[in-house]
Amino acid sequence: MLSPAAAPKATARPTRNRRIQQGLRERLAPYVYVAPFFLLFFVFGLFPLLFTFYVALFDWDPIGERRYVGLANFAELVDDPRFWGALRNTFSIWVLSTVPQLLLALGVAHMLNHVRLRAATLFRMSMLVPYVTSVAATTIVFAQLFDRDYGMLNWFLGLLGFPHVDFTASVWGSHIMIAVMVAWRWTGYNTLLYLASLQTVPRELFEAAAVDGANGWNQFRHITIPALRPIIVFTVVTSTIGGLQIFTEPLLANPVGGLTCGAARQCQTLTLFLYEQAFGRFHFGYGAAVGVALFVMVVIVAAINYLLVTRIRSERP
C-alpha cells in the first residue's frame, strides 16, 4: 500500500481548475444567498429613504416644474398647523388604541394561560380572526356601526337615553372610533404574543404562589407582569411604529372626508397628511418633508426602545 496521500496527488492535476472554481463558488455562495435582500433593500428601501431627504429640498411637481428651495419645506412644515394637528391626532390615536389594547391583551393572556382551560385552541384562533380581516373591510364595518344616524352604537346609546353622537365629526369621537378599529385588529395578536411568553414561565411559580395563598390578581402582578416585561416593551415599540403608519382607517372611516378625515382634519394622521400632500396635491417636496419628519420620529422611538431594553437587561440578576 502506498501512502494515502498518493491517491489524491494522482488525480490533482486534471481537477484542480474545477476545484478552484468550486472553491470560488463556495466562497461566493453566502453573498449570493444574501444578495436578493440587499439588492431589493438598496433599490426599494435605502435609496428611497435617502432620496426622500433630497426630494424634500425641492418644490417638486411631478407633471410640472421642479425647483430647488433648500430647507423651505421644513420651515413651512414647522409653521404648518396641519402638520402639528396630524401629529397630535397620530399621537392621540396611538395612545387611545395602544394602552387599552395592551392592557386587555395582558389580562386575556393571563386567562388563556390557565392550564385546565377547555377549548383553548378555539379561543386562541377566534382571537386571531380580526388579524386576518383586511383593514379596509374592518373600517367600513366599524364606520357603519359608529354612524350618527343609523349606526348600531348610537342606537344603543339612544336606548339608554343618550343623544346620538356624531363620532366622525368630533376630535375625540373620531379618534376613539379609529382607536377601536386598530385595537380590534391587534388585541388578539398581542394576546398570543404575551401568552407565548407566559408559557415559558415555569408553572411551578404560579402554583407555589397559589399554595402561598396569592390570588389571581397578585399572581398577575408579581409573576405575570415581571416575566413579560421584555415582550411588553417589544409590543409597545412595534405598536408605536405601527401607530405612526395608521393610514387606511382615517382614509376610509370618513367617506366624505376625502384625504383630510373630516372637515376640520380632526382625524388626519401623519401618513394620511403625507399622502394628501404627495398624491392628492402632488407636492412631492412637501410630502417628502413629512416623510423626513416621520423618519425622525421612528429614530426617536428606536432610541427609546434601545434604552429601555438595555435597562431591562441590566436590571436582571
Added chain:
Amino acid sequence: MKRVITTAASFATAALLVVGCTPGSSGDSGSSDSKSFEFWSFTGIDQKTDVEAYKKKHPDINIKLTEVGSTSETAQALTAALAGGKVPDLVLIQGDDLPKFMQSPDNFMDLSTLGADKMRGDYLDWVMKQSTAEDGKIIGVPTDVGGMAVVYRTDLFKAAGLPTDRDQVSKLWPTWDAFAQVGKQYVQATGKPFLDNTPTSVFFQAVNQGTERYYDAERKLSYDKNPQVKAAFDLTLKVYESGISAKITSWSPGWTAGMSKGDFAAMSAPAWMLNAIKTNAPDTAGKWDVATIPGGSGNWGGSYLAIPKRAKNPKAAWDYIAEMQSPEGQLNNFLSKGNLPTTPSVYTDPRLLERTEPFFSNAPIGKIYTESVVNIKPFYIGPEDATIGSELLNTLTSVEQGKVEPANAWNTALTNVKNALRG
C-alpha cells in the same frame, strides 16, 4: 438626478433577473390597435350610456370605460398617470380640476389639431374659454354644464301645508332669504329639518352665482377680498342659524339614506345630480319635483373630455369626442341621462324643452336648467379653485357639526385656505 433614479432602476432590473421576473411584461396592455381606446371617467356621471350608444353605432370600436373614483380622485389618478405610468386615451375632467391641468398644457393633445377649432363655436363661449390655453391650444371639449335648481319632496311639502306646484314653489323663494323663510315655515309645521345641509346646498350654489369667484379678472387670487365670496359665506351661516338644516353631509351614507327616508324636504341639485337621486332613492319616484334656484342663474360643475399627449390611440378618442359631443350628441345624452348640454344651439330645440322627468313629477327639466345657465356671468376659474372651494366648504361643515362658532367661521376659513395653499 434622473441618472440616480435610472441607476436605481437598473439595479432593480438586475434584482428582477435575480428573482426571475421580467420587467414590463404586464405593464402595457392598453389599447394598441386603432379600433380600441381607454376612457377614464368618474363615478356618478354615467358615461356608460354614451359609450354603449357609441359602440352600438360603431360595432367595430372597442371602448374600455373605467370609473376611477370621485372627480378629485380621477384627477389625482390622471396626474399620477401623466407623471409616469400608463395614460388613458380619453379622460373626463371636472371643471374645477381642469385649471390645474391647464397649467401644463403640454401633457395633453392640442385638440384644435384634430378638428376642435372648427367646433368651438358650437359651445358656450365661457365654457370653452376655460379649456383653451393662452396660446390658443384647446385642451378639452366640454361635455355638460351644471345648471342649478332645487329639488323638493312634494309629499312632505304638502304635509307641511306648503304649495307643491313647481311654479308656485319657485315663486316662494326668489332670494335665498325667502328660501330660509320657507324652510322655517316647514320646520315649524313639521318639527323636522328642511334642507339636507347648508355648505353644499347653499354655499356651493350661492358662490357660483356671482360674477367673480376665488380669482379676480386679472387671474389673481382674491377669495379673501372678493365681497361676493364673503356674502355667500355669510348667507350660508345665516341660513344655518335659521335652524332649517338637517346637517347631513352630502354624499355621506346618512345623506343617501335620508333622501329615501324623507329626513329633509329639499336640496340643491345641479343637473348632473338628478341621476344620483334616482339611483340612491329609487323608492321615492314621483315624490320629488324641481323648482328654480333662489338668487338667479349659476353653474356648478360641468366637465371636459381631454386626450393625454401619450395616448396610444388619440384618433379613435377624438372620433368619439367629435360624435358624442356634437350638439346633437349632447342633446341625446340630455334626453336619456339628463346632463345639460353646453351647446346653446339645442337650448331652443323642442325635444329639449319638452323633456320631462317622471321621477321628478314630470318636471320640464330641460327648460328649468337651461334657463339657469343662459344668463350666466362667467368668471375665471384658477388652479387653486378646487382647493379653496373645499376648504371653505369644510369650514362650513365644521360649523354645522358644532365645531366652529359661526362668528369665527370666516376667519377660520381664511386660515384654513391659507394653510391649504402652502406646501
Added chain:
Amino acid sequence: MNPASSTVRRAPHRRRSSDQVPLVVYAVLGVMVVLSVFPLYWMFVVATTDSATATSLPPHVLPGGNFFYLAGLVFDTVPFVQALLNSVVVATSIGVGQALLCALAGFAFAKLSFRGRNTLFLIVVLTMTVPAQLSVVPQYLIMSRLNWVDTLQALIVPGLVSAFGIFWMRQHIVGTIDDDLMNAARVDGATTWQIFWRIAFPLVRPAALVLGLFGFVNAWNDFLWPFIVLKSPERYTVQIAIKALQNNRDIDLGLAMSGSFLATLPLLVLFVFIGRRLVQGIMEGAFKG
C-alpha cells in the same frame, strides 16, 4: 410538557382548587370571542340585506337573502374576480418569495462564515424598524422610471424579502440545525447549496411556512402602497376594489359591505386551515429577550 404531573406530585390535595378555571374566565373569554367575530357577522348581515334594512333601527341582526344580488352588483361595478386573482398572485408570490429567500439568507447568516457577515446582519436588524411609508414619494418615482406604475410587480418585487423574515429564519436555523450534520454532509462532498436545499430547508420548513403565511396575509391586506401604484381597475387588489366600491356614490352601503365580505371570505376559508399554524407561529416567534 408535563406541568400537571408535577402538580400532582407536589400538592395532590390542592390541585383541584388551584387548577379549576373560574367561570368568570370563560365569561370574559366568551365576550372576547364575540367581540372578535361580531363585526364580521355584521358585515355578512349588511351584505345580505337591502339598503333599507341596512339602515333600519332597531338593526336587523339576521342575514337576508340578498347576497347574490349584491354580489352580482359588486362584480358589475368593479372587476372583482380580476381583483381576487390579482390579490392571489401578489400575496402568493410574496409569501413564497419570503419563505424561500429569507430562508436562504437566514441560512447564510446562521451557518456560513463570510467576510462582513456581522455587519451585514446588523444592517438587516436595523432596517426592521424603518417603515416603508415614509419614503413612498421616491418609491413612486422609481416605479414610474421603471415603468412599473400600475403593474403587479410594483407590489411583488419590493415585498419578496423582509428583514424580519431573515431574522426569524436565522433564529430557527441556529436553533434547529446541528453543525455536526452540516460538517458530515460537507465531508461527503455536498455543496453549500445542496446542504441548504437538501438538509437545512427541509428541517426548517415549518418555520418557513409560517413566515410565508404571514407574508401572504400581510400582502393580501396591504393598502397604502397598492393604493398609490395601482391605477386601473383591472390591476386592483381586493383592498383597492373595496375602496372603489365605497366610492361608488350611486349605490348604498350594502355594496361596499358585500365587497368587503367577498374580500375577506377567502382569507377566512384559508384561516380555517392555517389558523392553527398562524397561532403557533406567533407563539413561536415570541420575542426572546
